[in-house]
Every structure is written in structure tokens, then in C-alpha cells.
Ligand code: NAD
């Protein structure tokens with residue numbers, strides 16, 4: 416029997432991530448090849464005409480799974496009945512700007528969209544915040560939508576996770592799908608900590624630690640970390656625009672694994688509400704290693720954290736605490 420369609424909201428749908436993301440959703444890349452979808456696309460009035468153009472293209476592409484398109488600049492209409500909300504709308508970082516610079520503009524959007532989701536989304540709606548500062552926007556959304564369970568509000572660090580996999584596969588000239596269990600800890604910013612201490616590589620003679628195969632601790636602790644931390648800025652420098660296709664694809668990975676589960680023995684990175692695991696202060700949206708099952712994520716417990724990693728985990732937590740204070744000062 417055909418499944419009922421799932422309603423997926425994409426805010427900022429007329430923007431560049433939106434343009435890459437909506438066809439992926441309509442093709443089943445986010446929710447699977449047998450899951451019909453109804454796309455809700457929200458943007459602001461100045462982008463209304465462009466948004467209609469995207470809707471026309473979706474119709475023209477004749478996606479078999481796409482059962483309807485709501486293209487709107489009305490936040491209530493956009494949020495009504497949605498089962499999944501991918502929050503991309505906001506102002507992107509431009510060359511030379513730090514995430515803090517975009518804070519003032521973006522946190523107020525997330526405060527107002529929190530109430531629309533709280534009042535009009537379907538019960539148990541899953542929320543993924545992509546727009547920067549992603550962790551802090553997600554936190555503001557959570558705080559101003561108190562009836563949405565905290566576990567339903569997440570932010571995107573899967574792009575950073577995928578970037579880390581990509582760097583290791585390039586370094587060793589191996590398939591990216593043979594690398595697993597890297598971790599992105601903390602903020603989706605240059606203080607994030609890409610950690611390979613538990614990462615492994617599939618080889619013909621079984622799984623081997625990344626450290627054993629790379630055999631270059633200097634590269635792993637300097638260039639690798641820096642490249643992943645600074646990749647967003649490097650893309651902006653090269654494209655004069657922030658990453659879009661990789662962000663859209665990683666957003667699909669995030670939701671797909673959350674809904675359908677992570678493979679046995681592997682984890683992914685997601686920005687989730689801290690419960691104090693690994694001594695990360697509760698009350699922050701922080702990227703942890705998680706496994707997903709039955710539509711719920713759980714933080715992977717019991718991983719050893721050496722002294723070097725401890726400092727990195729604390730540093731990015733400190734930045735998030737500062738961002739939280741700054742966000743509240745912007746809203747007051
Ligand atoms: P963009 O400027 O191309 O698109 C943003 C869209 O949001 C625009 O169409 C704009 O009109 C719309 N918008 C602005 N305010 C809105 C509101 N109140 N409601 C609905 N829509 C609104 O930007 P982009 O390149 O698509 O990037 C979007 C966001 O994603 C940026 O904040 C960017 O920094 C962030 N980003 C995050 C990641 C990540 O990994 N977390 C990666 C790449 C980009």
C-alpha cells in the first residue's frame with residue numbers, strides 16, 4: 416500500500432541551499448524512494464517571485480514522489496501540518512564575516528519562527544536548523560517553542576562530519592564509504608573539533624583505526640583539523656558564495672539517518688540538546704556522536720577523551736555559551 420505523504424518544510428527555499436535541496440527531497444533522497452512528500456517552501460516577500468519560479472521548476476521536473484507544493488511567504492501557512500522542518504532561511508555569511516556577525520539578523524528570525532512551528536506544525540515534528548549560527552539558532556528555536564520536545568530540535572553538523580570523511584578518503588586515496596565514525600564535537604564554526612580518535616577504515620583484513628593507516632599524527636592534529644574547521648570559509652573564498660550542494664546533501668543525510676536509523680556499528684554527528692554527556696554543559700545545542708533508531712537519536716556513550724580532546728571539547732562549548740549570551744542580548 417502506498418505510504419501517506421510526509422510534509423517537509425524548507426525555509427529560505429528561494430535561496431541557494433533551498434534550490435539544491437528541494438529537488439533532492441522531491442526525488443526521495445531525504446526520506447526514501449517509496450516515501451511521497453508534500454513540499455512546503457517558505458521565503459520572505461522580496462523573494463516571493465523567485466520562490467514561485469522554483470515551484471514552477473518542481474512541477475516541470477515531474478517528480479513521481481512529489482504530491483504537492485505549498486510555496487508561500489506566510490509563515491503560518493508554511494508551518495501548518497509539517498512533519499519535518501528544515502530551517503535554511505536567514506542571511507548567509509559573506510567573505511570576511513564571522514558567524515557572530517550574522518547572529519543579530521538571524522536569531523530574531525528563529526525566535527519568531529519558533530512560535531509558528533510550535534502552534535502549527537504536526538505533533539512530533541522533527542526540526543533541523545541549517546542557517547547560521549546553526550547551533551544557537553536551534554537553541555533559540557527550542558527556547559521559544561517550549562512545547563516541542565527538546566530532542567526534536569537539532570542543527571546541521573553533518574556537513575562537517577562529511578567533510579572530515581572526505582579529507583581522510585582523499586589523504587589515503589580510498590573510498591569515502593570505507594571511512595566511518597569520525598566525530599564533530601561542538602559548534603558548527605571554526606572552533607568545532609573534528610576528532611578521528613575513534614574513526615576506522617574498512618580494509619580487506621578488517622576495520623583499522625584511521626590513526627594506524629594515516630601514520631601521520633602531525634597531519635591529523637594540524638592540517639586535517641584546520642581544513643575541516645575552515646572548509647566553509649574556503650568554499651566562500653572560492654565560490655564567493657557559501658556551500659550549497661554539500662549543505663543540501665548533508666541535510667538529507669541528517670534527516671534520513673534520524674528517521675531511518677544509522678547502520679549497525681556506526682555513528683554520525685548531529686547538533687543536539689546537551690544532557691551533560693562528556694561534561695558538555697547542559698543547555699547548549701552541541702554536536703555529539705549519535706546513533707539513531709526508531710526515529711530517535713542517542714548520544715554514543717563511553718568514548719575515551721584524552722587531554723588534548725578535552726581542551727578542544729571545552730573550547731567549543733565556551734564559544735557556544737558566549738553565543739548563547741550574545742543571542743539573548745540581541746533578543747532583549
Ligand atoms: P541564501 O541567501 O542563498 O538563501 C537564504 C534564503 O533565506 C533567501 O532566499 C532569503 O530570502 C531567505 N530568508 C531570509 N529571511 C527569511 C525568513 N525570515 N524566513 C524565510 N526565509 C528567509 O543563503 P544560503 O546560501 O541558502 O544559506 C542559508 C543559510 O545556511 C545561511 O545562514 C548559511 O550561512 C547557512 N549554512 C549553513 C551550513 C551548515 O552546515 N550548517 C552550511 C552552509 C550554509
Ligand code: LMR
Nearest residue numbers: 508547646647648657658
Ligand atoms: C559552511 O560551513 O559551509 C557554512 O556554514 C558557511 C559558513 O558560514 O562557513
